[in-house]
Amino acid sequence: MMTIAPRVIVSVRDLVVSFSRWGQRVTAVDNVSFDVSSGEWLLLVGHNGAGKSTLLKAIGGQLQPDAGEVLIGGRHVRALKPRHLATTVFTIHQDPLLGTAPLLTVFENLFVADPKARRSQNSKPALMGRYASLLEPIGLADRMKQPVKVLSGGERQLLALVIARLRETPVILLDEPLAALDPSKTEVCIEEIAAMHRESKTVIQVAHDIRALQARADRILALRQGRILAHADVAPKNSIRPDSRSEAESAHHCIRWSLACLLAAFIANLFKSRRRLEAEILFLRHQLNIALRRRPARLRLRGSDRALLVWMTRLWPSLLGMARVIEPATILRWHRAGFRSYWRWKSRKRAGRPRIDRDLCGNSDPAGFAR
Amino acid sequence: MTWVLPLDIGLVMGLILAWPVLAFAGSFRLLGFPDLTLEGSLPTGAAVYAVAILNNWSLPTAIIAAMIAGACLGALTAIIHLQFRVNKFLAGIIVVAISYTLDLRIMEASNIGLIQRPSVFDYVAPLNGLIASPFQLGTILLLASVLIVGAAVLIMAINTSWGIRLRVAGSNPNYARALGISVPAYLIVGLAITNALVAGSAAFLAMYQGFSDVGMGQGILIFALASMTIGERLVPEQRLPIPIFVVVAAIVGSLVYEILVAYAVRLGLAATDLKLVTAFFVLAVIAMRIRKHDDEFLEVIR
Numbered sequence: 001m002m003t004i005a006p007r008v009i010v011s012v013r014d015l016v017v018s019f020s021r022w023g024q025r026v027t028a029v030d031n032v033s034f035d036v037s038s039g040e041w042l043l044l045v046g047h048n049g050a051g052k053s054t055l056l057k058a059i060g061g062q063l064q065p066d067a068g069e070v071l072i073g074g075r076h077v078r079a080l081k082p083r084h085l086a087t088t089v090f091t092i093h094q095d096p097l098l099g100t101a102p103l104l105t106v107f108e109n110l111f112v113a114d115p116k117a118r119r120s121q122n123s124k125p126a127l128m129g130r131y132a133s134l135l136e137p138i139g140l141a142d143r144m145k146q147p148v149k150v151l152s153g154g155e156r157q158l159l160a161l162v163i164a165r166l167r168e169t170p171v172i173l174l175d176e177p178l179a180a181l182d183p184s185k186t187e188v189c190i191e192e193i194a195a196m197h198r199e200s201k202t203v204i205q206v207a208h209d210i211r212a213l214q215a216r217a218d219r220i221l222a223l224r225q226g227r228i229l230a231h232a233d234v235a236p237k238n239s240i241r242p243d244s245r246s247e248a249e250s251a252h253h254c255i256r257w258s259l260a261c262l263l264a265a266f267i268a269n270l271f272k273s274r275r276r277l278e279a280e281i282l283f284l285r286h287q288l289n290i291a292l293r294r295r296p297a298r299l300r301l302r303g304s305d306r307a308l309l310v311w312m313t314r315l316w317p318s319l320l321g322m323a324r325v326i327e328p329a330t331i332l333r334w335h336r337a338g339f340r341s342y343w344r345w346k347s348r349k350r351a352g353r354p355r356i357d358r359d360l361c362g363n364s365d366p367a368g369f370a371r
Numbered sequence: 372m373t374w375v376l377p378l379d380i381g382l383v384m385g386l387i388l389a390w391p392v393l394a395f396a397g398s399f400r401l402l403g404f405p406d407l408t409l410e411g412s413l414p415t416g417a418a419v420y421a422v423a424i425l426n427n428w429s430l431p432t433a434i435i436a437a438m439i440a441g442a443c444l445g446a447l448t449a450i451i452h453l454q455f456r457v458n459k460f461l462a463g464i465i466v467v468a469i470s471y472t473l474d475l476r477i478m479e480a481s482n483i484g485l486i487q488r489p490s491v492f493d494y495v496a497p498l499n500g501l502i503a504s505p506f507q508l509g510t511i512l513l514l515a516s517v518l519i520v521g522a523a524v525l526i527m528a529i530n531t532s533w534g535i536r537l538r539v540a541g542s543n544p545n546y547a548r549a550l551g552i553s554v555p556a557y558l559i560v561g562l563a564i565t566n567a568l569v570a571g572s573a574a575f576l577a578m579y580q581g582f583s584d585v586g587m588g589q590g591i592l593i594f595a596l597a598s599m600t601i602g603e604r605l606v607p608e609q610r611l612p613i614p615i616f617v618v619v620a621a622i623v624g625s626l627v628y629e630i631l632v633a634y635a636v637r638l639g640l641a642a643t644d645l646k647l648v649t650a651f652f653v654l655a656v657i658a659m660r661i662r663k664h665d666d667e668f669l670e671v672i673r
Contacts, residue, residue, distance in 0.1 A: 086551025093545075101542035103401070103613050104535065112535050113550055147613055167550075 009202050010036040010171060015068035017054050028054035030226035039200040043207050046223035052206040053175055060091045060173050072171060090169040092160050094176040099160030102149040109148055113163045134162050138188055154185035161192040172196055174205040377637040379506050381630030386514035389625035390572030394565035395595035396621040402541035402561045407463025408448040409569045411470030412441040413588035416570025418474040421483040421583035430491055434574045441570025444470055445562035453555045474585045482584040490578040522618050529614045537561055590646055597653040598624035604656055
């Protein structure tokens with residue numbers, strides 16, 4: 001057990017994990033670095049084969065990385081003894097059959113996982129009472145004497161989560177625990193994870209379907225081909241959210257939130273000086289150039305164009321403000337469409353006249369739609 | 372009273388050979404290790420016992436020596452499996468091969484006679500023939516009490532926290548590892564215990580038969596498998612907790628099987644055909660099990 005709980009509990013530094021698969025070298029995790037604070041609920045998302053599960057295994061100390069290191073509580077995870085590791089990290093797998101011992105009863109499964117069961121002079125009835133209170137929310141309290149093999153997959157997964165709560169390890173790793181569950185069980189399961197989160201355990205969860213989870217988790221880490229694609233900090237959003245909320249409610253909340261964002265950004269832009277807005281235009285154009293893979297060029301604009309762009313800019317940040325709910329790719333598409341229509345409008349207006357500006361970006365084809 | 376004689380022999384053999392069945396069922400069902408070592412640890416136990424008795428060791432010392440030899444073989448199987456990543460079956464077969472040479476080396480002959488040597492059955496000899504003239508009541512009572520006490524101790528042991536951890540290691544090694552349970556250590560100790568039981572029963576077998584032979588263990592595996600299957604068929608599974616079910620089924624299966632065999636031989640079945648009949652019998656019981664579809668137990672473990 002850790003004596004002092006440091007702020008950063010899990011630290012992944014330049015981690016590289018690769019496999020040899022059919023004679024081919026596959027780099028599953030490619031130079032990944034990130035920190036997880038104590039008590040944080042981190043979601044790992046990504047396509048199949050993005051390296052999520054491998055990363056989780058490396059954090060859990062089950063894999064020897066090729067390079068880099070994983071520190072838990074400031075100590076190298078591979079240097080921990082198995083017994084020490086078991087009191088630091090607990091992993092729940094996607095397959096419900098892996099998380100429990102099927103031939104033992106529910107009580108025995110909990111007993112063997114309970115670090116306090118043997119230490120103190122707990123009598124069996126006292127332990128049973130304690131476990132019954134833990135099993136009550138998942139509806140298994142009256143099935144404690146049955147062997148785990150008679151439980152359904154979903155019930156086993158819930159039992160595995162209760163065991164994880166019982167383990168009192170500071171870090172819990174969840175490898176898609178919801179994958180095998182039906183929607184009603186998923187909700188109970190998320191409640192169990194949220195309960196662990198409330199007990200200030202650090203939860204690192206691999207998830208495919210984040211719709212129900214993104215309202216609860218603190219941070220999302222997207223992986224792609226073994227690299228970190230994006231970090232999304234969803235914590236501030238969650239801090240203003242009440243704890244329990246159905247999916248429909250959270251969707252409503254999401255829309256309300258984004259509308260509020262939009263409005264706030266629009267109003268804020270109204271009060272910005274023209275000079276400030278022009279600076280923002282410059283910045284936006286630069287970003288857009290990068291996004292469109294074009295060479296940044298000097299902005300050359302005249303009176304009416306400039307005024308239009310100022311007004312457009314008053315909307316753009318609002319669009320950016322929606323980035324939390326709308327995919328970046330969509331926003332980029334909107335930007336391109338905006339430029340396209342602006343450019344068409346401008347060329348119609350100036351038809352017949354000598355063209356001063358080639359276009360907004362100093363290129364002949366800003367949005368790249370002629371390619 | 373001729374019909375009693377097969378019952379008598381069947382009961383005695385069933386009570387002695389319940390231990391190997393128990394060991395096999397325990398290692399297979401509770402430890403998740405189909406342990407073939409018993410085919411080697413049985414003759415080794417008998418050999419060590421015989422040599423110890425020939426060297427005038429006391430009875431308990433000789434039995435304990437046999438059990439230690441069996442434990443070593445069991446541990447060896449586990450170590451071969453873990454250290455060299457050898458398949459569980461193959462590890463057992465390797466140890467059986469080792470034990471054959473070992474037995475010949477220990478005994479320095481292919482068999483040793485133990486007639487006129489002390490035996491625990493001497494103490495209960497006065498009880499024999501108390502009910503009917505050929506019925507060995509004393510022997511049966513002694514073996515039954517040893518078995519009952521032993522099985523009770525075993526059931527108690529596997530319900531302690533140590534036993535629960537042992538069963539977790541056998542039932543789901545991944546889960547055991549996640550809980551910080553050292554699976555290899557528990558596997559080695561578990562197989563050592565089951566094979567010690569086999570070797571202990573081999574000492575009783577040698578004592579009862581009056582000799583120790585290097586080919587003693589032949590066919591013990593099919594016997595154990597058959598008995599276990601029969602027992603699991605006969606004992607109501609749903610009413611008992613799994614560890615108790617495994618132990619009770621092994622004992623019941625062994626008794627039923629030995630009594631059936633004794634009567635079959637009595638009715639004129641040639642001893643040479645016994646193994647073929649046994650194999651068909653096991654297949655029939657398994658087929659019955661498949662048709663009834665009421666047994667989740669096998670499905671889970673298979």
